[in-house]
Amino acid sequence: MNPDVFLRVPLSDVVSSMTADRILSYAGSNQEGSRMAVTETTSPQSASDSPASAKTSQPNVIEQLVGSGDHTMLGRLFIGFSMVFLLGSLVGRILVGIDTGTTNGLLGVYQQMVTNSSMITLIFLGVLPLLLGVAMVIVPLQIGSPSIALPRAAALSLWGWLIFSTVFLTSMILDGGVGGADTDASRLGNVSFGALLLALALGVTCVGTTVITHRPEGMTLARVPLFSWSILVSAAVWVTTIGAAIAFVLIGHVLNGGAADYFTNFATNLSWLTRGPAVFMLGIPVLGIASDVVVTATQRRLINYQAMQGLIAGYGILSFGAWAVSNSVIDTALWFLWTLGIAVPLVGLLGGFAESLRQGKPRVNAALVGSILSLFNLLGAVLVGLIMSLNTAGEGTLFDFGTAALAEAQMVFVVTAGITGAFAGLAYWSVKIWGTEADDKLATASVAMLDIGGGLLATVLAVAVFVQGSGDTGETLFGWLAAGSALVMLAGITGGLVFSLGSSASDEDEDVQAPENPFDGFTLEWQTPSPAMGGERTAEIPLIESPYPLLDAKEGE
């Protein structure tokens, strides 16, 4: 058996139930890129695999799953599994809401564990890997690279994340996770949390390195498409943030206390991951997705491209949150300055997009709606941050309660932005990721429901803090409202899963030819087959003289 053959066959073929003949046509072609994706060799090798030999050595599904270094397949798996975990996390959030509504009548002693663990799973098993998956599929295509940098490390990242996520969920079942009562299970949860963070850092390192090293001639960093640029910024921020988080996971492990000590370590040393500034790091790729979607929707170049890059980089720098580990930082002037500072790039980007949309007569679709809504969610999170900082401005006397309690509302806003932005990306690049165009009505409905649910949940959580802080409880009402809002979010995510699966399943019809560039996009990913596969292009990369090489080529005709 030629091992190269099964390593080069992308999972997309398996996922979309394509015929064996079609698989062979890819395996038999000389794919320098796919070979690079697996072996990292630079010397091209002639295509000696005849169709007949390929047929005899055709791998089974498991071999293809585990053995591939194709970035498109790895990205699709990241997306698929993270969406499943997102659903699970939201079910956890709904249970917490119902439990609050029934005055701890549902979860009992597990309330603390489910509340804290579902926050962690929402971010690190859901949103962050979902965005990483989209990046893993799209970034190499977008910069014209035949493969991702360090493909074996990317594969290790996926499988490591998946395995340790499963271990983390297992620890939750055993009353560990974060905030559980069982010491051994809590230790397991702590270790698996650190390991899955490490796996995510490895994955984003691969994608970030791809942006730096795999650009073709002419594509300077100033000409990198904005989604890829945002992923480069994300890589820098995510890797360093995760580095700091792993340090505190290690401290929790070394202190080696009981279950309560693990929770204390999380509450004092790791809860900063679930509030500003760190949680805002989930918004960095969203800015890139929105930028690319707006350009395509308006069919216009973004004005002040480098300024847009600067705003995304500025947002990224401000979302580095390891300096704000202690909750007491919220009552400092630095927090106040930070909340003002992070509003600047967001408002600047929104202004740039608004100008483009005003001038460009945009085609409204799910991707555009999702992109804009995700930016408004980020603004909502900034607004919550500003409210938190008011206490400092009022010399700590403005509210009767600690404003740190508002952090969960801030997190929900950012998480909603992250999922909505990712769904916008999934709808926009649907032909590349899944093989056919997404059902626009379903996709629009999904992002709208997600946004409404997330916005409501965040608002309910914020209002509850104020009402309960001023003496009224209303705990039951707010619990049910939170559960209802999370249910609407769940419906939105289910819609996203359905439109993604629908886009993939409809590829079974061999007569359906997915368009290569349905939105008239200007960047290099639109020069690849649909669905995309590592190393395959449908045209030579044109001369790159701007961030929009396909538009340049079009204008030159």
Add this chain to the structure above:
Amino acid sequence: MSAEVSSIPANEQPGRPDVLFATAFVSAGTVVALLALLGAYMAERSSFGADWLSGNTIPLTQPNMQMVALLMSVFTVQWAVWAMRNNDRSASALALGITFILGAAFINQTIFLFKLIGVTEAQPEGPLFYTVTGSHLAMAVLGMCMIVLIAFRTLAGHYSARNTSALSATALFWDSMVAVYAAIWIAVYVMK
């Protein structure tokens, strides 16, 4: 899918080595992790007050010598890269060997220092002290493993003046390790 699918190779890419930039990301993450540990150590020491490590004596001779050894290794590891860029394989291997010896001296000195100070796990300072210094020790050991690997590959002729990225990546990681030690040297040993 589109009918005309082919495997048109990408434009020739300028030589930007994956391993060097990936190592830069990894080094950045590792440095932040160790600085976060150091921050936690300092915060704990600050809240503990004057009694922090009051039952132990932290000498400065060993930490100073460790710092000197690591500073010397910064020069030797860069010498290895420079020599390879000049196609001087034997000088590069020699430089890597000296770097390894300096690293080994650092580890030897660290273990000696641990025994000298005598901090125990039972002390409240113990876990954090060993987490910070031990994590850095692990980073140094990892750097030495990289140096051994690179040295063997250098001797085997894997690198040349046009292919020094793995050497540069190793040097980058090593330099990061030394920078972290500089912070530990000041925060843990000098400031005590």
